[in-house]
Amino acid sequence: MADFFEDLGKRISDVANDIGKKTEDTLEIQKRRSDIRTLKRASERDLMDIGKMIYDKFRQGEINDTDCIALCEEIEKRGLQIEKQEEEIARIRGER
Structure with a gap:
């Protein structure tokens, strides 16, 4: 007995213990998804700024791609951060 x-x-x-781990994983995934949404929104804002810059230059007859380099680099950096966050989500899911 x-x-x-x-x-x-x-x-x-x-x-x-399993429930605790799953809860922890779920919270971590939600945090990373929130980070991804924030990064994507920032990139969308920069893309809009690039479009406005190009349009303004177009209207002035002065399209110069080098003015967009800094914004493009920031978008690329955030793209890499998004990939890392998505890989981390996949890693967390794989540990279950």
Whole structure:
């Protein structure tokens, strides 16, 4: 009888640990998804700024691609950060 309760206690403990890990993973994934949304919104703003800059230059007859380099580099950096966040989500999901 003692073995039964000992086994039951171990099973309950294992289930609680699994639930805790899954909750932790879910929170981590949600945080990373939030980070991804923030990065994507920032890139969308920069893309709009690039479009406005190019349009303004077009209207003035002065399209100069070098003015857009800094914004493009920031968009590329955020793209790499998004990829890293998505890889981390995949890694977390793979550990379950």
